Amino acid sequence: MSETSTKQRIGVLTSGGDAPGMNAALRAVVLAAEHYGMEVVAFKHGYEGLLNNEHLPLKAADVLHVLQYSGTIIKSARCPRFKEVESAQLAAKNLTELGISALVVIGGDGSFRGAHHLSQHWNGQIIGVPGTIDNDLYGTDATIGYSTAVAIAMDALDKIRDTADAMDRVFIVEVMGRHAGFIGLKSAMAAGAERMILPELQKDKPLTIAALVKHIKRVEEVRGAGSYVMVLSEHQWPGGAVALSEQLEAEYSMPCRPCLLGHIQRGGPPTATDRVLASELGVHAIELILQGKTAVMTGIKAGQMVEVPLVDTWTKKNPLDANLLRIQHEIFNPVKKSARS
Amino acid sequence: MSETSTKQRIGVLTSGGDAPGMNAALRAVVLAAEHYGMEVVAFKHGYEGLLNNEHLPLKAADVLHVLQYSGTIIKSARCPRFKEVESAQLAAKNLTELGISALVVIGGDGSFRGAHHLSQHWNGQIIGVPGTIDNDLYGTDATIGYSTAVAIAMDALDKIRDTADAMDRVFIVEVMGRHAGFIGLKSAMAAGAERMILPELQKDKPLTIAALVKHIKRVEEVRGAGSYVMVLSEHQWPGGAVALSEQLEAEYSMPCRPCLLGHIQRGGPPTATDRVLASELGVHAIELILQGKTAVMTGIKAGQMVEVPLVDTWTKKNPLDANLLRIQHEIFNPVKKSARS
Amino acid sequence: MSETSTKQRIGVLTSGGDAPGMNAALRAVVLAAEHYGMEVVAFKHGYEGLLNNEHLPLKAADVLHVLQYSGTIIKSARCPRFKEVESAQLAAKNLTELGISALVVIGGDGSFRGAHHLSQHWNGQIIGVPGTIDNDLYGTDATIGYSTAVAIAMDALDKIRDTADAMDRVFIVEVMGRHAGFIGLKSAMAAGAERMILPELQKDKPLTIAALVKHIKRVEEVRGAGSYVMVLSEHQWPGGAVALSEQLEAEYSMPCRPCLLGHIQRGGPPTATDRVLASELGVHAIELILQGKTAVMTGIKAGQMVEVPLVDTWTKKNPLDANLLRIQHEIFNPVKKSARS
Amino acid sequence: MSETSTKQRIGVLTSGGDAPGMNAALRAVVLAAEHYGMEVVAFKHGYEGLLNNEHLPLKAADVLHVLQYSGTIIKSARCPRFKEVESAQLAAKNLTELGISALVVIGGDGSFRGAHHLSQHWNGQIIGVPGTIDNDLYGTDATIGYSTAVAIAMDALDKIRDTADAMDRVFIVEVMGRHAGFIGLKSAMAAGAERMILPELQKDKPLTIAALVKHIKRVEEVRGAGSYVMVLSEHQWPGGAVALSEQLEAEYSMPCRPCLLGHIQRGGPPTATDRVLASELGVHAIELILQGKTAVMTGIKAGQMVEVPLVDTWTKKNPLDANLLRIQHEIFNPVKKSARS
Structure with a gap:
């Protein structure tokens, strides 16, 4: 130099x-x-x-x-x-x-x-x-x-939808996010996921398998048989998507398949x-x-x-976009209806 | 009903x-x-x-x-x-x-x-x-x-870069945009194009081939041999990328290859x-x-x-983002230096 | 009808x-x-x-x-x-x-x-x-x-390479294949993986973590620091990529990250x-x-x-392509040299 | 050295x-x-x-x-x-x-x-x-x-299909191939194109616009309104896809849009x-x-x-795969029926 x-x-x-x-x-x-x-x-x-x-x-x-x-x-x-x-x-x-x-x-x-x-x-x-x-x-x-990670998670969710639809099956896709649900929320909305499990949503009301199974069954009642794709933020379930999937099968006889995207979310163009x-x-x-x-x-x-x-x-904390959260969690949630309706 | x-x-x-x-x-x-x-x-x-x-x-x-x-x-x-x-x-x-x-x-x-x-x-x-x-x-x-069209144009430009680099060649990629340079500007920046020809830039100073050739040569002087990729918005040259490319070869013996993305920009996920x-x-x-x-x-x-x-x-008119235009047209332009430097 | x-x-x-x-x-x-x-x-x-x-x-x-x-x-x-x-x-x-x-x-x-x-x-x-x-x-x-599954696995491996190279890290990507190594072999070769763990290769000589760690270290000796990407066929390790990754960290203090592609390999165009x-x-x-x-x-x-x-x-059994196996397992294996050399 | x-x-x-x-x-x-x-x-x-x-x-x-x-x-x-x-x-x-x-x-x-x-x-x-x-x-x-060029052409054709279907429109996509129809044939079959114009097919019977228009109209009769996507090998029409498209509009009032893939077919992973x-x-x-x-x-x-x-x-000459040609040109051609039927 x-x-x-x-x-x-x-x-x-x-x-x-x-x-x-x-x-x-x-x-x-x-x-x-x-x-x-x-x-x-x-x-x-x-x-x-x-x-x-x-x-x-x-x-x-x-x-x-x-x-x-x-x-x-x-x-x-x-x-x-x-x-x-x-x-x-x-x-x-x-x-x-x-x-x-x-x-x-x-x-x-x-x-x-x-x-x-x-x-x-x-x-x-x-x-x-x-x-x-x-x-x-x-x-x-x-x-x-962030945008690229969401794009990769969405692409994976799109692929999962293809096979989930062919078999009318339940899937869990685990995405990154450390302690924030940004990737989870945006990819869930972009891919039309039936469910998302985010730190911001579970903070006050920890997830239970029973509640999850109840939601899956109610969605099926409302919609008829079909695919059900779930986005799971990392650190939101002990053992992650693999463990949650095994428990759904073992405890509720609900066939379910996991994917763990991991660092794939950091690569590609x-x-x-x-x-x-x-x-x-x-x-x-x-x-x-x-x-x-x-x-x-x-x-x-x-x-x-x-x-x-x-x-x-x-x-200071960067909050999730409140409008996106409301839309994906309430308006696009097949089992929530507005008070007006 | x-x-x-x-x-x-x-x-x-x-x-x-x-x-x-x-x-x-x-x-x-x-x-x-x-x-x-x-x-x-x-x-x-x-x-x-x-x-x-x-x-x-x-x-x-x-x-x-x-x-x-x-x-x-x-x-x-x-x-x-x-x-x-x-x-x-x-x-x-x-x-x-x-x-x-x-x-x-x-x-x-x-x-x-x-x-x-x-x-x-x-x-x-x-x-x-x-x-x-x-x-x-x-x-x-x-x-x-808009975002998808930019993504597709960028992907095409990335592909062109691969072959342009292998052969140290000049390329023109024509993108859509009707009468606005949004797709052109954003895809040019995203792909690191050497040049963009947008309605907003040509409005007051119509493009000439002589000026284009001059820029290509000055970039080569500054950088050495290499690829030169140009983004051309539609309607900015009679006959588009195909005609401009032929003229560069015919009038200036400058080998150049065109691509016309057309409606490809409207498809895909x-x-x-x-x-x-x-x-x-x-x-x-x-x-x-x-x-x-x-x-x-x-x-x-x-x-x-x-x-x-x-x-x-x-x-009313939606203007291009002034900061993006400044960055891509001036700061990332290899032949423009700041007054300060 | x-x-x-x-x-x-x-x-x-x-x-x-x-x-x-x-x-x-x-x-x-x-x-x-x-x-x-x-x-x-x-x-x-x-x-x-x-x-x-x-x-x-x-x-x-x-x-x-x-x-x-x-x-x-x-x-x-x-x-x-x-x-x-x-x-x-x-x-x-x-x-x-x-x-x-x-x-x-x-x-x-x-x-x-x-x-x-x-x-x-x-x-x-x-x-x-x-x-x-x-x-x-x-x-x-x-x-x-089969071709699509290989393409998706390769794409995931390419993405992993980007981040693995940035951090000089070890990764395990688990792919499908039921009881055959076709997807594993072809995606490993297409992505230039350092290692593949396939049923056909482990059949007579089950994998041990000690042998794996030895290979990782020998590759680093030969090549210098760098990324090391491993393709693991399903059912080849109890608990799969997640378990193997945890064991590498726990038993050998070797940082390693897993990905589980799962049914992603069945979707997309x-x-x-x-x-x-x-x-x-x-x-x-x-x-x-x-x-x-x-x-x-x-x-x-x-x-x-x-x-x-x-x-x-x-x-009857469909065997792996012997030439591909030989190339990927021997010729492209950085720690195997021909007798001739 | x-x-x-x-x-x-x-x-x-x-x-x-x-x-x-x-x-x-x-x-x-x-x-x-x-x-x-x-x-x-x-x-x-x-x-x-x-x-x-x-x-x-x-x-x-x-x-x-x-x-x-x-x-x-x-x-x-x-x-x-x-x-x-x-x-x-x-x-x-x-x-x-x-x-x-x-x-x-x-x-x-x-x-x-x-x-x-x-x-x-x-x-x-x-x-x-x-x-x-x-x-x-x-x-x-x-x-x-070759495989990559086909993949890129197919991807472009898929994208064109999306927009062609939305508007029930005719499109021409020009692909490479120098003097052989390999890319044209395989991408046309992979994307389900309605028509392909290849050197091997035009050799003995040069294309006329009248024949092309006739095919387009017969396909519409057989199928009803819908999209019609054509793959044109380079050098098979003077002025290529752009000229052919303009002539279809000018001479037959048939709206048609061109794409010229060009060297895009040589890039990307x-x-x-x-x-x-x-x-x-x-x-x-x-x-x-x-x-x-x-x-x-x-x-x-x-x-x-x-x-x-x-x-x-x-x-010596490398011929097109006869079976692929037969399938795409005859069996998948909506206006050709077997003698048997």
């Missing part, structure tokens, strides 16, 4: 669970940086690379045609030791020695906690870019990767929504640096770019 | 060019109507079916698993004769005789002109639901089908975005009827359901 | 687990039957419908545009009671009373056992069409649905291969009827249509 | 129009070569790179995860000057100086003519691997890329069929070198690996 450059130098890393569109965000960061006369240094493997001084320059040529791929070309990792003071100090030292004046962190809430921790020990600018399929960050209507969002957020991150901002996450609210204090992103 | 039903009866039709997600909107209309105790009558082939009294009842069972398919199960059509006074009067007569008190029209600006025309001759409620891939309706951030949007708008249409509204289109602005006078939808 | 038709009447049903392409086979049966002047009666829900006399006429108009969809428009089911003599007698009676002279059974080995059983009690012609994703029928190089195969086999089934054949399955061997005694299809 | 290696060194290049699966073939060549103790040198941009001595070593690490991408990581090109004697001599000189004893050429008939030309001036071994979407090489049942075929052929190419073969193409016939003299690949 040239020592003599007079350009402003910024760092970038991707951290935590990877999300489709991280590459598009990286590309936007690099293209915007070059547009404004900055140069970019990337750290590999998230904060691990920052601690190990594993870095490389990123230029336009390196990122031109990466936006159509999921994953992250600079790799990601979780880095538990980054919570320690020594780590933040080491990171600060490395950044300073490289002449980096601003760091862009692409990741989720754990990554932003790390960024906030670093900000206590380094006086450069830090900008967060929301990259997580879970959409569970306060201050932005959407995170990079990102949706246009994720690529465009990542492009906007990546550019905005660079423009926030130009404006002298720090310790904020860039986000999108009502179609506009916004900035949010990093601390807010994990201390 | 039972004569003795005491339920409120509403009509629904899909009109004009079909758009992915129209079936999801139909499903939402029917499920919401049943939820609120109404019954639904569908007219086939748009206004043609309204004039020909070609109708059928639609119940939940008819629409349960249609949201994953493009097209429209009640068919669509263009109906030039609906502009005539006699047509509106006949339609009004048919609606009245069927005991229909409200009509939901799913379509684009032509369909809404028809709806407005009908409203001069019928005193039932009329609610428009924006269904067009072009996204060219005032009053809503998105129309049903709708995106989650379109299905969810269609679901929200379809439900909202029914709820606007319950609220006594008429001659309005339901739309989404900044994530919220809104209503817009039908007349506004085609008399 | 007209009693006075003088046309030859044939029956058709889809039975057992549904497979993508069954609709294309149905369409081919109906179009070929009409071409040759026959008429077609379909039984719903497989042998259940034959016993319950649940039938409907199928004409060209009913099947024109179904070949792009998975599932089966006449539904499928398993029918354990069909093994009883009384069932075969009842089926024979129903077929005779409907004036059906030949029955086409689209399904897998269980369905063909049923067909053979029926042939002991009914003197009409019976033709089997191989429809199962498992490809485990003797006498045909491919079964309808069938591949061109499956649609074309189904079309050829469906036509051939009708032409075998014209030739007076019975108690045979139509199949494809070396690109040619063949007929196979029904009994052979489950009493 | 180490001068002192005692390993056998082989060369590889991809030439002519790129085809999905070329990367999978490259990977197989490299992995098999390493398995057998050889090392691989790749030339970039096909024969151009061979003439310009533009080469790089390829090792397993370079090709591990490329099989899921279309295009070719070593780029391809057409090279008209390679027909000259001086070019072949220069190529021979470059190969000899690099110590290369065998060359693998991945491409189509033009590339194999080049390989044959080179074989007159160089005494190393030359093995062809069939890589072209057109499937027009004698001696192999399938070429790398290769199908499992293409990846597995490319893997087998790439390995076989190396094994043919070990067996001392030269001036042959590796191919697949009836599921077995075969070798074919290079000269045969373009001097």
Whole structure:
């Protein structure tokens, strides 16, 4: 890396669970940086690379045609030791020695906690870019990767519908979401699922198999024989879809088949929504640096770019869209009728 | 159709060019109507079916698993004769005789002109639901089908990139959009196209081949040999992508290959975005009827359901997103640098 | 159903687990039957419908545009009671009373056992069409649905590769195959998996976790850090991918994530291969009827249509392609070198 | 490149129009070569790179995860000057100086003519691997890329069907195939097209618009109103789908819409069929070198690996599958009935 450059130098890393569109965000960061006369240094493997001084320059040529791929070309990792003071100090030292004046962190809430921790020990600018399929960050209507995860879950549910309809069968598809029902709600609505089991819905009224069986039977009464597809958010049943399916068969003689999508939800070509969002957020991150901002996450609210204090992103809660929840849970629920009717 | 039903009866039709997600909107209309105790009558082939009294009842069972398919199960059509006074009067007569008190029209600006025309001759409620891939309706951030059309165009551009990169070649992909660059802009950004030719950009400065060739050559100077992918909105060049490609070869000896996506952009499984949007708008249409509204289109602005006078939808203009245009046209343009740099 | 038709009447049903392409086979049966002047009666829900006399006429108009969809428009089911003599007698009676002279059974080995059983009690012609994703029928190089199942498994593995590469992680993807490794082998090769666990490979040498961990570590030694993706055929590990993954973490501290594709492998648009195969086999089934054949399955061997005694299809074994197995297991195995090298 | 290696060194290049699966073939060549103790040198941009001595070593690490991408990581090109004697001599000189004893050429008939030309001036071994979407090489049942091109054409046709059905409209989709109807036939059958216009069908009886209009009208008579989708092979109508569509409207007032798929057919993730075929052929190419073969193409016939003299690949003709042609053109043609019926 040239020592003599007079350009402003910024760092970038991707951290935590990877999300489709991280590459598009990286590309936007690099293209915007070059547009404004900055140069970019990337750290590999998230904060691990920052601690190990594993870095490389990123230029336009390196990122031109990466936006159509999921994953992250600079790799990601979780880095538990980054919570320690020594780590933040080491990171600060490395950044300073490289002449980096601003760091862009692409990741989720754990990554932003790390960024906030670093900000206590380094006086450069830090900008967060929301990259997580879970959409569970306060201050932005959407995170990079969420749209793609929903698309993949919907596609799986569509496929399940084909076979479920052929056999008039019950299915459980387990989707991601950590502790939030965003993927579950949107994919359930998009695929016309008969049932969704989300943390937000089960919070006050934990699911019982008896209630589930009752719903399945009432749907059959109302509709006649047919398929019944259920979306189960992770962590909402001990043992997940596999265990719930076995219990339905064992305890209620109700044939049921499980699918566990797992990390499939993080791959494949990102949706246009994720690529465009990542492009906007990546550019905005660079423009926030130009404006002298720090310790904020860039986000999108009502179609506009916004900035949010990093601390807010994990201390405040991003609620599910109330209208979507109402529609899918009540209006499209075959066994709920309006008081009016 | 039972004569003795005491339920409120509403009509629904899909009109004009079909758009992915129209079936999801139909499903939402029917499920919401049943939820609120109404019954639904569908007219086939748009206004043609309204004039020909070609109708059928639609119940939940008819629409349960249609949201994953493009097209429209009640068919669509263009109906030039609906502009005539006699047509509106006949339609009004048919609606009245069927005991229909409200009509939901799913379509684009032509369909809404028809709806407005009908409203001069019928005193039932009329609610428009924006269904067009072009996204060219005032009053809503998105129309049903737009997201899917962008996804298909992006997928085609991704495929073109593969072969363009293998051969270091120039390509032109022609996309739809009638007289607006929404599909062109968003797919170009999502696919990282080197160039986009949109009505909004060419309006004041018509494209010349010389300028295009100059850009292609400057991009090659800046980047080195590589692929160059161009998105061309329809109606922006006489003869479209095929003619422009031939001219580039004939006049400038620049090998270039065209693709004409055409109606491919209207098919395949709708995106989650379109299905969810269609679901929200379809439900909202029914709820606007319950609220006594008429001659309005339901739309989404900044994530919220809104209503817009039908007349506004085609008399006012829906502009491209200025930030996206700036990013794709300037910041991601390899041959434009900021004044700062 | 007209009693006075003088046309030859044939029956058709889809039975057992549904497979993508069954609709294309149905369409081919109906179009070929009409071409040759026959008429077609379909039984719903497989042998259940034959016993319950649940039938409907199928004409060209009913099947024109179904070949792009998975599932089966006449539904499928398993029918354990069909093994009883009384069932075969009842089926024979129903077929005779409907004036059906030949029955086409689209399904897998269980369905063909049923067909053979029926042939002991009914003197009409019976033709089997191989429809199962498992490809485990003797006498045909491919079964309808196999290609689509492989395509879906490969797509899932591609998506897993994206995230596995981003995090340098180990993944297990569980695929279908009943007791044969066809889907496992072909999807593993198509996706470049580092490891496959197939019944044919484990038969003589059951898998141990210790051996698996050893392979993972040797691959890392040879290649350096990177992703490691494993394809696990169902029934090859107690508890499947979920259990194996947990054991790898618990016993060897090796982080690993599971996916369980399940019935996703039976949905979505069938591949061109499956649609074309189904079309050829469906036509051939009708032409075998014209030739007076019975108690045979139509199949494809070396690109040619063949007929196979029904009994052979489950009493003889369809082996994996030896060359594919050799290539994927030895030549592409990063830790096996030829003696020559 | 180490001068002192005692390993056998082989060369590889991809030439002519790129085809999905070329990367999978490259990977197989490299992995098999390493398995057998050889090392691989790749030339970039096909024969151009061979003439310009533009080469790089390829090792397993370079090709591990490329099989899921279309295009070719070593780029391809057409090279008209390679027909000259001086070019072949220069190529021979470059190969000899690099110590290369065998060359693998991945491409189509033009590339194999080049390989044959080179074989007159160089005494190393030359093995062809069939890589072209057109499937027009004698001696192999399938070429790398053909399956993917069919899949993409089918997907486009499926999408067209959605909108064609919604509007009861006529569509023309133009597909590739150079001078052979393989892609046209298979995609037409897979998508259930009403009509296909292939070189093999038009050879003796050129298409007229009058005959086409007659067919469209007869189909409508037989079936009733509905969609009519036509697959047009390239070079079968002056001006292609766009011109034919305009003429149908202008001369017969028959509304019709065109699509021109173009190079879209060469991109996206290769199908499992293409990846597995490319893997087998790439390995076989190396094994043919070990067996001392030269001036042959590796191919697949009836599921077995075969070798074919290079000269045969373009001097003999690969016919369409007669059974598929018969089925799609006669049995599935709604206006042709068997003499029997």
